[in-house]
Amino acid sequence: MTETLPSEITLSARGSCPFDPPPEVTEQAKARPITPIRFPDGHIGQLITNYTLARAVLADPRFSARQELRHIPIPNRLADGEMGPADPGMFIRMDPPQHTRYRRLLTGQFTVRHMNLLVPRIERITAEHLDAMAEQGPPADLVKAFALPIPSLVICELLGVPYSDREVFQQHTSTMLRLDSTSQEVYGAIGKVNEYLDGLVEAKKASPAEDLLSGLITGGELNQEELVTIGFLLLVAGHETTANMLGLGSFALLSNPAQLAALRADPTLVDGAVEELLRYLSIIQIGIQRTALEDVDLDGHHFKKGDGVLISVPAANRDPERFEHPEQLNITRPNTGHLAFGHGVHQCLGQQLARIEMRVGYRALFERFPDLRLAIPADEVPMRSDMAIYGVHRLPVMWEEVRQ
Amino acid sequence: MKVTVDRERCCSSGMCALTAPKLFDQDDEDGRVVLLIAEPPEELHAAARKAESFCPCQVITVSDD
Numbered sequence: 001m002t003e004t005l006p007s008e009i010t011l012s013a014r015g016s017c018p019f020d021p022p023p024e025v026t027e028q029a030k031a032r033p034i035t036p037i038r039f040p041d042g043h044i045g046q047l048i049t050n051y052t053l054a055r056a057v058l059a060d061p062r063f064s065a066r067q068e069l070r071h072i073p074i075p076n077r078l079a080d081g082e083m084g085p086a087d088p089g090m091f092i093r094m095d096p097p098q099h100t101r102y103r104r105l106l107t108g109q110f111t112v113r114h115m116n117l118l119v120p121r122i123e124r125i126t127a128e129h130l131d132a133m134a135e136q137g138p139p140a141d142l143v144k145a146f147a148l149p150i151p152s153l154v155i156c157e158l159l160g161v162p163y164s165d166r167e168v169f170q171q172h173t174s175t176m177l178r179l180d181s182t183s184q185e186v187y188g189a190i191g192k193v194n195e196y197l198d199g200l201v202e203a204k205k206a207s208p209a210e211d212l213l214s215g216l217i218t219g220g221e222l223n224q225e226e227l228v229t230i231g232f233l234l235l236v237a238g239h240e241t242t243a244n245m246l247g248l249g250s251f252a253l254l255s256n257p258a259q260l261a262a263l264r265a266d267p268t269l270v271d272g273a274v275e276e277l278l279r280y281l282s283i284i285q286i287g288i289q290r291t292a293l294e295d296v297d298l299d300g301h302h303f304k305k306g307d308g309v310l311i312s313v314p315a316a317n318r319d320p321e322r323f324e325h326p327e328q329l330n331i332t333r334p335n336t337g338h339l340a341f342g343h344g345v346h347q348c349l350g351q352q353l354a355r356i357e358m359r360v361g362y363r364a365l366f367e368r369f370p371d372l373r374l375a376i377p378a379d380e381v382p383m384r385s386d387m388a389i390y391g392v393h394r395l396p397v398m399w400e401e402v403r404q
Numbered sequence: 405m406k407v408t409v410d411r412e413r414c415c416s417s418g419m420c421a422l423t424a425p426k427l428f429d430q431d432d433e434d435g436r437v438v439l440l441i442a443e444p445p446e447e448l449h450a451a452a453r454k455a456e457s458f459c460p461c462q463v464i465t466v467s468d469d
């Protein structure tokens with residue numbers, strides 16, 4: 001009997017190449033497009049590793065993002081029956097029309113045009129951090145000097161959160177994202193950040209400024225709890241994700257000298273490089289979760305009402321039916337639509353911001369330090385296999401030359 | 405070629421404005437799609453198709469006629 005029971009798949013344990021998806025996931029992906037898996041709470045759901053099926057599920061309103069329907073795919077978190085509906089404002093865990101209402105209050109702030117206006121400011125911030133890194137001299141931890149502070153500062157400025165308070169949210173975000181944190185620790189951390197934001201929103205109500213949170217306050221459509229929750233979502237989603245792409249992406253480029261040389265020779269390749277790094281690295285390593293609201297037949301696959309569905313972004317983005325030689329990093333690959341930002345109505349709200357931060361960031365980093373290299377052997381770089389968002393914990397780098 | 409968009413279901417990802425800026429824009433209010441050219445010339449056909457396939461909410465329809 002136990003032999004036929006679907007097993008629990010380790011979704012984060014990596015193999016020999018730190019950039020490749022967990023071998024257990026790749027094994028399933030090779031065998032079949034969809035695999036029954038046992039969630040830590042005992043629920044039997046489905047793991048999707050096929051690109052086409054992943055896209056179809058994410059675009060299908062019969063698959064819900066509602067929080068109270070989820071089975072947490074992370075061991076060590078008490079799950080079933082514990083989660084209520086998402087707090088007002090936590091629209092990433094809601095379905096339309098509730099989701100739509102919140103999202104539309106924000107989308108005007110994250111348009112391509114709006115984000116392009118931020119380029120000069122992001123270039124400034126980036127230059128200042130690279131100046132400081134050059135000033136201090138080698139070696140440096142690229143995460144501390146570059147990858148984490150730039151997106152943190154940008155999202156703080158955008159929201160109107162004082163950057164000097166970053167310790168509060170950076171430390172608690174870490175606790176939230178650690179896969180070995182207990183539910184209690186996670187809720188504790190969320191509570192702390194919310195407490196901080198509650199005070200901040202109160203202060204802004206008294207004296208609104210020119211920032212996103214103030215704009216939402218004066219818009220008058222959201223109550224205090226919703227404002228705090230939306231601030232929380234944007235703050236957490238807005239700095240750890242891009243930070244990890246900057247850190248891990250730099251590591252990937254340094255580990256693929258031919259690709260890096262091509263980018264250095266022609267910096268206009270950076271837009272394509274960003275898309276390819278997003279695909280190749282797929283830092284949302286556990287995947288995206290949905291629940292079937294009814295019995296569904298899709299592409300010949302059957303889902304039962306209530307099935308927890310886990311879409312493996314790393315596997316879908318390496319699907320050989322969609323991407324030629326998916327295991328290769330190829331910055332000149334024609335963009336064929338990766339799923340790194342998800343798909344469907346929840347597709348990443350901050351994607352245009354993230355793109356700009358990465359384009360500016362990689363370009364400036366490798367222009368400034370033309371002989372940048374790892375300061376420790378690649379296999380000693382501490383990887384974030386223990387975090388919900390993949391990346392590097394630290395990236396010690398060296399250089400000789402600095403360009404102005 | 406004819407391009408149509410369904411603004412009602414648009415989720416403002418910006419993928420169309422990013423992929424085919426000559427054909428699509430986003431409105432400043434809530435970022436929803438604004439169609440700039442409904443019958444694009446030949447040289448924009450590939451971009452139109454790409455935008456159609458990238459749209460996360462499938463609100464862009466391209467038809468040949």
Ligand code: HEM
Pocket residue numbers: 065091092093103155233234237238239241242245283284288289339340341342343345346347348349350351353354
């Ligand atoms: C490279 C960086 C990033 C990656 C890989 C990423 C990835 C994702 C993914 C996969 C989703 C979909 C989740 C789902 O369908 O359940 C998502 C949603 C979201 N992201 Fe990002 N993200 C990044 C950067 C950002 C930034 C910079 C912000 C904030 C400014 C942000 C804010 C959000 C929000 C608010 C949602 C929820 C959207 C909704 O439910 O409608 N993200 N992101």
